[in-house]
Amino acid sequence: MSYQKPKFRHPDLAVNELGFTKADYEGSLSTLCAGCGHDSISGSIIRACHELSIPPHKIAKLSGIGCSSKSPAYFLGKSHGFNSVHGRMPSVVTGAAMANRDLLYLGISGDGDTASIGMGQFAHVVRRNLNMVYIVMNNGCYGLTKGQDSATADEGSVSKKGDPNLFAGIDLAGLALQLGATFVARSFSGDKEQLIPLIKAAMTHRGFAIIDVISPCVTFNNNPESTKSYEFFRDHAEATGTVDFVPMREEIKTRYPAGSTHEVTMHDGSVIRLHKTSQHLDPFNRVSAMRVLDEHRIKGDILTGLIYLDKNSQELHDVMQTSQRPLNELSEDDLCPGNRLLKNINAALR
Amino acid sequence: MKPTDIKNPEYFHKVVDCQYACPAHTPVPEYIRLIAAERYTDAYMVNWQSNVFPGILGRTCDRPCEPACRRVRVEEEPVAICRLKRVAADNKGDITAFLPKIPAKKNGKRIALIGAGPASLTVARDLAPLGYSIDIYDNQFAGGGMMRSQIPSFRLPAGVLNEEVELILDMGLTVTFDTEVESLKEILDKDYDAVFVGTGAPRGRGLDLPGLKEAGDQVHLGIDWLASVAFEHTDAISKKVLVLGGGNTAMDCCRTSRRMGGEDVRVVVRSPFEDMKASPWEKEDAMHEGIPIFDNHVPKEYVVEDGKLIGMKFEKVTAEYDEKGKRSLIPTGEGWVFMEADVVLMAIGQDNAFPWIERDIGVDFGRWDMPKVDKVTFQSTNKKVFFGGDAAFGPENIITAVAHGHQAAVSIDHFCNGKSVDDRPPPFTNLVSQKMGVHEWIYDNAVADDKRYIVPLAPLEETLKDRLVEVELGFDEDTGYKEAERCLNCDVQTVFEEARCIECDACVDICPTDCITFTANGRVGTLREHLSAPAKNLDQDLYVSRILPTKRVMVKDEDVCLHCGLCAERCPTAAWDMQQFMYNVAKAGQEA
Numbered sequence: 051m052s053y054q055k056p057k058f059r060h061p062d063l064a065v066n067e068l069g070f071t072k073a074d075y076e077g078s079l080s081t082l083c084a085g086c087g088h089d090s091i092s093g094s095i096i097r098a099c100h101e102l103s104i105p106p107h108k109i110a111k112l113s114g115i116g117c118s119s120k121s122p123a124y125f126l127g128k129s130h131g132f133n134s135v136h137g138r139m140p141s142v143v144t145g146a147a148m149a150n151r152d153l154l155y156l157g158i159s160g161d162g163d164t165a166s167i168g169m170g171q172f173a174h175v176v177r178r179n180l181n182m183v184y185i186v187m188n189n190g191c192y193g194l195t196k197g198q199d200s201a202t203a204d205e206g207s208v209s210k211k212g213d214p215n216l217f218a219g220i221d222l223a224g225l226a227l228q229l230g231a232t233f234v235a236r237s238f239s240g241d242k243e244q245l246i247p248l249i250k251a252a253m254t255h256r257g258f259a260i261i262d263v264i265s266p267c268v269t270f271n272n273n274p275e276s277t278k279s280y281e282f283f284r285d286h287a288e289a290t291g292t293v294d295f296v297p298m299r300e301e302i303k304t305r306y307p308a309g310s311t312h313e314v315t316m317h318d319g320s321v322i323r324l325h326k327t328s329q330h331l332d333p334f335n336r337v338s339a340m341r342v343l344d345e346h347r348i349k350g351d352i353l354t355g356l357i358y359l360d361k362n363s364q365e366l367h368d369v370m371q372t373s374q375r376p377l378n379e380l381s382e383d384d385l386c387p388g389n390r391l392l393k394n395i396n397a398a399l400r
Numbered sequence: 401m402k403p404t405d406i407k408n409p410e411y412f413h414k415v416v417d418c419q420y421a422c423p424a425h426t427p428v429p430e431y432i433r434l435i436a437a438e439r440y441t442d443a444y445m446v447n448w449q450s451n452v453f454p455g456i457l458g459r460t461c462d463r464p465c466e467p468a469c470r471r472v473r474v475e476e477e478p479v480a481i482c483r484l485k486r487v488a489a490d491n492k493g494d495i496t497a498f499l500p501k502i503p504a505k506k507n508g509k510r511i512a513l514i515g516a517g518p519a520s521l522t523v524a525r526d527l528a529p530l531g532y533s534i535d536i537y538d539n540q541f542a543g544g545g546m547m548r549s550q551i552p553s554f555r556l557p558a559g560v561l562n563e564e565v566e567l568i569l570d571m572g573l574t575v576t577f578d579t580e581v582e583s584l585k586e587i588l589d590k591d592y593d594a595v596f597v598g599t600g601a602p603r604g605r606g607l608d609l610p611g612l613k614e615a616g617d618q619v620h621l622g623i624d625w626l627a628s629v630a631f632e633h634t635d636a637i638s639k640k641v642l643v644l645g646g647g648n649t650a651m652d653c654c655r656t657s658r659r660m661g662g663e664d665v666r667v668v669v670r671s672p673f674e675d676m677k678a679s680p681w682e683k684e685d686a687m688h689e690g691i692p693i694f695d696n697h698v699p700k701e702y703v704v705e706d707g708k709l710i711g712m713k714f715e716k717v718t719a720e721y722d723e724k725g726k727r728s729l730i731p732t733g734e735g736w737v738f739m740e741a742d743v744v745l746m747a748i749g750q751d752n753a754f755p756w757i758e759r760d761i762g763v764d765f766g767r768w769d770m771p772k773v774d775k776v777t778f779q780s781t782n783k784k785v786f787f788g789g790d791a792a793f794g795p796e797n798i799i800t801a802v803a804h805g806h807q808a809a810v811s812i813d814h815f816c817n818g819k820s821v822d823d824r825p826p827p828f829t830n831l832v833s834q835k836m837g838v839h840e841w842i843y844d845n846a847v848a849d850d851k852r853y854i855v856p857l858a859p860l861e862e863t864l865k866d867r868l869v870e871v872e873l874g875f876d877e878d879t880g881y882k883e884a885e886r887c888l889n890c891d892v893q894t895v896f897e898e899a900r901c902i903e904c905d906a907c908v909d910i911c912p913t914d915c916i917t918f919t920a921n922g923r924v925g926t927l928r929e930h931l932s933a934p935a936k937n938l939d940q941d942l943y944v945s946r947i948l949p950t951k952r953v954m955v956k957d958e959d960v961c962l963h964c965g966l967c968a969e970r971c972p973t974a975a976w977d978m979q980q981f982m983y984n985v986a987k988a989g990q991e992a
């Protein structure tokens with residue numbers, strides 16, 4: 051067993067605008083089971099951050115508890131990190147984001163961490179439209195505690211233990227839509243071509259962006275009868291279309307026939323180009339997104355890709371009209387304007 | 401692309417860069433692992449089977465393996481493959497028990513070897529154990545050829561040379577030394593079943609410029625002078641020496657001069673320093689001994705005053721290269737440079753010479769008056785006569801002579817047994833999983849970051865005083881171990897089994913050097929551009945799987961694979977496995 055990854059890298063690794071290679075966004079060697087979907091998602095996060103040329107110190111990765119929540123140790127080794135309590139990552143991100151709006155907040159959670167113990171916190175962070183990327187590494191089980199069915203396990207799905215799950219699964223994308231999420235996507239750990247552009251788009255979205263990533267647990271929930279297995283997923287996935295992420299600085303060259311392709315200019319000037327394959331879905335209409343999602347669920351299919359995007363998202367800082375300068379940069383003078391001002395305020399309230 | 405045929409032995413052979421580049425295809429990583437395990441005798445024997453002269457080559461080999469070493473592509477400096485060979489030789493135990501037995505009863509076939517250099521000795525080593533009666537002829541007083549007459553003792557001590565040469569001469573050969581063979585016809589008339597010509601390229605090239613005649617015995621052919629030093633006909637040289645030429649012979653001439661009384665020894669070469677033929681380490685060694693190298697100086701004239709050579713004149717040039725990289729030397733117009741000299745050694749090249757081979761005995765000669773020799777079988781147009789080493793296609797080096805010797809021995813064995821010489825025996829190969837437990841390997845898969853270790857040298861004052869003192873001290877066992885750990889075990893192959901793969905991407909994510917990609921299949925050029933990292937090194941192959949369930953293929957670029965085994969450790973289904981690939985060139989009499 052290797053406990054170390056060799057330091058040598060490919061001599062022709064692409065260098066981003068900051069002069070960094072992908073290797074600069076790696077973390078320590080994963081201790082997850084070999085073949086765990088979570089590791090592939092880590093790989094996609096590394097590539098997305100590298101390709102977006104985000105300075106590593108401008109990212110904070112936060113998580114709860116679980117194999118999924120452990121994975122931030124395995125990417126972005128030079129970024130800020132906080133491994134919080136089971137299901138409590140959202141409140142910690144909320145606090146951090148309120149204090150310093152200048153960082154990119156990347157929340158990593160599992161289906162147990164989000165849909166079971168963390169459900170309360172999840173609901174509220176969505177509702178508040180906190181400016182963050184929330185990735186659920188969804189394997190339909192509690193991997194870390196040996197594979198018990200989680201709240202996202204589908205009814206009838208059979209894990210390695212052999213018993214069919216008795217309860218209907220929670221669809222986190224559907225739930226997020228209902229709770230008012232402004233960016234909702236679903237993807238698969240084993241499909242980097244789809245996942246990487248989605249992560250990039252989520253990272254440039256201003257507001258709450260959730261990606262529900264189906265991520266097979268090879269050890270406890272990857273038998274063919276499980277709806278979260280590699281095999282089942284590949285047989286039942288249907289994509290809404292493909293997403294291209296075009297960074298702000300790049301000229302847009304290819305043109306697509308109108309109707310099937312939508313271009314959305316993001317907050318930082320980059321463009322998401324969506325080539326729809328599903329005729330029924332209007333990804334800018336919440337009701338349409340909810341309906342198409344449900345239709346697929348009823349058919350037994352898994353809808354993937356970008357499902358909903360609110361182009362006019364107002365994130366928590368906008369809504370609360372907080373200071374443009376991060377709170378943690380405000381001096382004591384800014385925060386305590388003195389007796390005279392306090393008197394004025396009091397007077398205004400009389 | 402079509403799926404890669406890993407059953408073809410040449411596919412994995414090529415992945416073992418050093419072994420592939422070695423003319424004799426020595427299983428390098430195998431012996432390096434044995435050195436790391438302190439099994440020096442075994443390491444020595446692995447070498448001896450392939451290259452016959454491990455102790456000699458561990459000091460003198462031209463090392464074509466090292467520029468090919470994978471380490472160059474991922475780090476900077478190759479593994480010190482050559483000097484590790486010496487570690488095996490220096491520390492080996494008694495090898496007698498492992499040597500082939502020479503049958504008392506001969507097989508009735510008689511062969512003659514002309515010249516006792518490495519090529520002939522290799523033929524003898526391969527054929528004597530098969531019962532051949534072997535007569536060997538050489539004009540020197542002992543065996544070894546140019547390894548004895550040319551390579552100076554400060555690089556190759558006589559003890560090391562004698563040991564490995566005698567091992568072969570002791571295989572019951574009939575030795576005729578101090579005898580010039582003056583007629584091939586005479587030899588053929590002795591009714592040998594086959595004759596091998598391994599007489600090397602014994603004629604030094606001179607430089608006929610104005611003043612040469614007048615300079616008389618103050619100008620020497622480099623290789624003749626080196627031989628006369630080696631055979632102790634010469635024991636001194638004057639103070640001011642000019643060595644003309646930029647190859648390894650020039651380096652040996654100048655370094656020997658420094659030890660024979662030369663004080664102002666200079667190397668003067670026509671070409672730019674970078675274009676010189678000498679190996680980089682030979683140039684370094686010369687400069688380390690205080691010998692300046694003057695490049696871009698074209699010799700023009702020997703300057704003789706009062707019947708005595710006093711120096712030489714040179715024209716300064718600059719090198720210009722056309723689009724095809726062809727070089728021309730353009731005079732700078734600065735006027736000629738004069739350099740003082742008491743002696744000039746001409747080390748500008750060697751030629752073959754076969755005045756002793758009659759032109760009417762069926763051995764045809766072609767361009768440059770070279771014999772027509774088959775590149776694979778080493779047979780000449782006279783079916784009984786085989787050539788090898790420098791005699792076959794011009795001057796090369798010891799390891800090439802050995803490789804020729806092995807192949808010529810196979811041909812001679814076929815020829816003497818009525819088999820076709822064109823029937824070449826396939827190599828012996830084997831592929832063995834290195835799995836020891838879950839994610840545990842028999843081989844040491846950790847990759848050492850260490851930079852190449854430097855071979856310690858004896859103090860300059862001592863080595864310059866005495867030409868018999870060996871300059872390099874060799875690695876001690878500890879350093880040898882550390883250097884051995886730098887080897888990436890390129891023979892431990894990554895073997896992919898499509899049917900097991902669930903396309904989880906784990907191998908793609910873990911690979912430190914981005915070798916693995918799952919992608920739509922395409923033509924080789926397109927594929928090379930669309931991998932995780934571009935596959936720009938066209939000398940290295942792509943390993944392509946059959947179509948997988950997602951309609952993609954697995955493509956692995958062999959170029960910078962570290963053979964660290966992480967893909968196989970990360971693979972949940974053991975679709976990747978690390979398997980050691982053994983490749984041994986079949987020697988005479990070893991055919992399955």
Ligand SMILES: Cc1cc2nc3c(=O)[nH]c(=O)nc-3n(C[C@H](O)[C@H](O)[C@H](O)COP(=O)(O)OP(=O)(O)OC[C@H]3O[C@@H](n4cnc5c(N)ncnc54)[C@H](O)[C@@H]3O)c2cc1C
Pocket residue numbers: 460461462514515516517518519520537538539540544545546547550551579580581582598599600601602623626648649652756788789790791795796797798799801
């Ligand atoms: C100065 C110098 C330094 C070198 N250093 C190295 C080095 O460091 N590493 C390396 O790999 N290579 C080196 N080489 C090259 C290497 O020595 C030769 O390539 C190699 O020895 C060739 O082997 P061979 O068996 O073909 O012939 P040779 O070694 O040349 O042996 C041929 C033998 O045949 C004898 N012979 C020739 N004609 C007759 C005849 N008519 N009758 C009887 N005997 C005859 C010769 O005297 C000689 O003994 C060096 C060469 C020179 C000149």
Ligand SMILES: Cc1ncc(C[n+]2csc(CCOP(=O)(O)OP(=O)(O)O)c2C)c(N)n1
Pocket residue numbers: 115116117118119136159160161162163164167187189191192193194195200
């Ligand atoms: C407060 C608390 N309750 C229970 C646990 C036990 N526990 C650890 S991980 C886990 C479930 C993790 O499941 P999930 O978030 O899906 O992560 P996975 O391992 O599947 O990636 C549980 C219940 C805990 N660590 N803390």
Ligand code: SF4
Pocket residue numbers: 081082083085086087088117118189193194266267268269270
């Ligand atoms: S237990 Fe499951 S979720 Fe956890 S590391 Fe192993 S495969 Fe991944």
Ligand code: SF4
Pocket residue numbers: 416417418419428429468469470471479481886887888889890891
């Ligand atoms: S790393 Fe080792 S096996 Fe690979 S080419 Fe170099 S010496 Fe040979």
Ligand code: SF4
Pocket residue numbers: 085900901902903904905906907908967970971972973974975976
């Ligand atoms: S790790 Fe194994 S199963 Fe996964 S993609 Fe690679 S070869 Fe296939």
Ligand SMILES: [Mg+2]
Pocket residue numbers: 116118160161162187188189190191192193200
């Ligand atoms: Mg889970």
